[in-house]
Amino acid sequence: MKNVVTLLLALCSLLFIIASAGAAPLNVYVAGFSVVGGEQALKLKEMLPSLLASRLAVRGLEVAENSSQATAIISGSYFQSGSSFSIDAVVKDGSGKIRVRAFEQGVTENDLLLAVTRLAAELSVRLSAEFKTSLAPAATAVPLAVPLPTVTTPAVTAVVPLSDIVPAASPVAVVTPADIVRSASGTLSGLRLTGAYNGLALGRTLPDGDREIFISSMNVIQYYHQGKELRLVQEVKLRGDERVLAIDTFDLDHDGVPELYVTLVRGDQLASQVWIPTEKGLEPQASNLPYYFRVIALDGREPRLYGQQMATDDDFYGGVGEVIKTAKGYELRNPFSLPRFGNLYNFNRFADAAGKKHFVVINGDGYLIVSSDSGEELWRSSDRFGGSETSFQRENRGAGERLRWIFMEQRITVTSSGNIIVPKNSGLFTVGINRAYNKNSLFCLGWNGSLLDEKWHTKEIPSYLADYLYIPEKKELFVLEVVKKESFLNAGASMLSVKKVE
């Protein structure tokens, strides 16, 4: 028995030693920085290593006094052009092999300290992963990505814009492809589909782990199961005079099976449809409905199905209401008015730090406009966002141009943390009815009390983003892009992909 106890004590000691060895902080040495640009180049050259070293130490890394004592050696450069700057760091191991590269940038010199802090945060995370080393207990007590308080008192925001700090803690908040645009493991990565599609919706995750995916083109709806590969379950061809404007899924009847809501026009009138996915395929539930449909998570809360109507002369008539199912069919409940330029497809609502609700709308020119709930415009972007090639035409009853074009708009997503995700399509000439987008990026913006400040954006992709969905529980963007435009003799091509963003 005594031997057994001795053996157990020996084993525990051994485990403790191994565990202690595993928990040893990584030893790093911060070598010099080269500095190009800026009025105080010499001072920066001297200070940057010190600034970075102290921040790495706070995050649990042991900073060595010379390179011979270090497992990893950090060197870097500082480049300034105008008031913008970039700090780039390179980490090498003892053999001189580059193990990690990272950078941070800022718009003004005032951002320098924050940029160094962000760089230290990113390096500490990536170094621990690269060298398989845990951080010291003292450091792990400080969560790496803990959101700082979002209270924006004037005294604080005047000195340190909190919006600069909060997103930066995210290790994927920069615009390097490797960091921000990652394909989540086990999901889609650049899956090419024949045809130029315009709508995307996700259904259930089935018992076998497959995910239901719906995509639409002008008058086709496709129902897929996505497991290890994408399997087409059914393709529904609509009438030749029907044109799909949007698709969404929502479990309105709470039976556990989200229905597919297809907003479409027949000629120039709404004739929307509802389909139910079954084992055999899609079964029609309702048709010829005079509603536009869209699932929106107002204020970043639970998504709900909203609708709006069309009138003889008004393309979007009345307020936006929650869709309910009655014995007679479908109705809109509790309609509410939108601010100027708003319609079902170009708006969302978020709450600021004080809980006040604000509408965000993409206007006809593509500018994001934030309005108070009383309709007062609080801010508008200087860049264009959104942009859709999906359109339909209606007849003008009076004289003048016989037809008018109505363009749809991209989804604006409000996350549970109050951030706003919005795509940005751009191209050579994208004004009016000539829409030919060929580049896209997705932006995450946060309201800092005065304006929508960028948190991150995805790498610019040379394609037209037709539709996207944000999956909050996975922090993923499910993106449908048109990579080859449809033309007279070819059907075009699209791409489905998943982008991990946080």
Next chain:
Amino acid sequence: MKIKNKIMVAAAVSALCAASAVPAMAFESEVHGMFQTQGIASNLLNGTTGSVDVNQANLHATKTFVDQRVRLQYIGKASDDLKLVTQFEIDGRWGDNSYSGGGRNNGMALGGDSINLETKNVYLDFNCPITGTNVKAGLQGWSDAYKGVFVGNDAAGLTLSKKLGSGTYGAGFFRLDDARAAGQTVGKNTRDFLYLDGAYAISKDTKVGASYYYYNDDNSVMGAGVTNPVLWTSGKNVAIHMLGLNASATMGPVTLDGFFLYQNGMLRGFTPATQHQNAFAANLGAKAKAGVGSVKANFLYTSGSNNATNGNYGSSFISAQNETSNAYMESGVFSGANSVLLFRGNGYRTSNTDQTIVADPSYKGAGIMAAFIGYDGAINKTFFNLNAAFVSAAKEQADGKAKYLGTEINAEVGYKLYDNLKLSVQGAFVALGSHFSGSDGAEYANSPYLGRVILSYNF
């Protein structure tokens, strides 16, 4: 205060609004436009615009034309509430002339190089920051609330519109002509038009509207320079008050609309005496979804005088036509019409070689009674329409000619090569009515027809 002075005060207030609407924002440019070219074969058209005579010599010869038109719209936008809108046009008939130093609709012959830029629109469009009223000041496109039966054209003026609840209200002033004839005093011998429009949406699918229009022409000439539909020669003074009602309602798949526009005017300077005018135009239209498209029908009646050929226009509905050019038919064409050769609607006013037998809704003062029926449809990228038009003069004239002008059948089928590039072919045939029988001494051996290929790009 005289009405003209009041108008000037209103214009000054609007200018003040415009000045205070200027925000400190960057100027943003927006460009739109269209390009269209068409190859035409027809025995009725003769390569120009306006009305066309029906005569045997003309109908005997099949002519072929190719014309083209480009429109370029530039909008300089200071903000959502303030923009300058301009639109220009270059058009001509292939082979018309070249190296021309000035003049519209030319420059398509060997060498090109003509000065042929036309200005369609130049106006300031802004929302008054005080009242929220939308103001447009300058040369702009405007149409009446009566499918353009009185006026639907480009004109210089000031328009105001404001939405209040379910109602939309508008008012405006246009100076259609000023000292048109030689020797007249600028600002004194004018042709002016004032309007008040109101529309109220009873529900999302039902709308009613009412209007008051006032038209005053100090030196009226209807159809100057045009050989056919000359209503009267110059020097007349025409003042007309108009009251109108219009409505539209959608019931399931069917949309009904219609209007009644009454005219009460004084026609001075006529021989033998001043005429008191009582006239009207009425319309009933319907559109119903059917199959892959919709059936459309329109009935139009404009009152006429039974002695218009002798200068009596007391019962003739009068529209605001161009009095300064041969492009007589650009105005006052009924948008509900679907015919190509008999009576042209907006959908078929396509280029600078458009001509029709009936060039204005009054049809030389005799009035019009017309029915239009058609079917528009689309299957994927293919679109088509098939139409029939039945057109008669409203009143028989002293010359004893029969009223019925003709029956037209036309059809078009096209394909969208891209969303905004369309290629189509169209054919139209008119069975002339008894009105034209023997009018130039012989029964017509040939019926008017047209065939054309149209390539159209919008952006």
